[in-house]
Amino acid sequence: MGVEGGMKCVKFLLFFFNFIFWLCGLALVVLGVLMQVNLHNTLNIKDPSASGAPIVVIIVGVVIFFIAFFGCCGAWRENYCMVTTFAVLVFMIIIIEVAAAIAGYVYRKKLSVVVEDSLADMIHEYKNSTADFRKTVDKLQEDWKCCGSNSSMDWRGFGPDGMSVPDSCCVNVTQDCGVGFMMDAAKVHQMGCHDALVKLLQDNLLWVIVGVLVIAALQVLGIVFACCLMRGIRSGYEVM
Secondary structure (H helix, E strand, C coil), X not given: CCCCCHHHHHHHHHHHHHHHHHHHHHHHHHHXXXXXXXXXXHCCCCCHHHHHHHHHHHHHHHHHHHHHHHHHHHHHHCCHHHHHHHXXXXXXXXXXXXXXXXXXXXXXXXXXXXXXXXXXXXXHHCCCCCHHHHHHHHHHHHHHCCCXXXXXXXXXXXXXCCCCCCHHHECCCCCCCCCCCCCCCCCECCECCHHHHHHHHHHHHHHHHHHHHHHHHHHHHHHHHHHHHHHHXXXXXXXX
């Protein structure tokens, strides 16, 4: 005997919310992958701790993806055991999400050091690295109109004269435009890339934290619907 009246409405609401959770899980996986690629390929950040937030987001997304599918099946089939398991699992996921959000907020303060170390490594390895690596560094400096980590002076070991920078530091990029013009603000960007990158990463991480907390809030509502449906299913069993 299936649930009737208001409980049937709760059943379909739970099914709908699980479909939304399923999409949110998929979105978190995509977001985590994009964060990981952006950190390690686009920005060449090598600090292993930088992978923490993206990996947690990916794992949570995968778990939500499967739990939501499980919840959809339980709601549609009106299976008390499946709905109960779904509610318990979602509660555990909420705890993990809140913990991850707190960890992400704390990690935002460490980003400055991570970015500074990564930029220092990029500058140090630039001359002896692969063409793809140099192209990545050049694109970073051209796109952000910056030079070095904190200033153009970070490139003082780039040329034998101690006054040259990569061409990507130039205001107008041309062949050998950075030779001998390190301190010339009219030809070479004097501002470093550090502050701009830190702000970019902090803003992106903040949006991820907000997104995770919003999903957690929706999941609380899902647990409420699950509990209502569990009560309705149990009442149906008692009537039988």
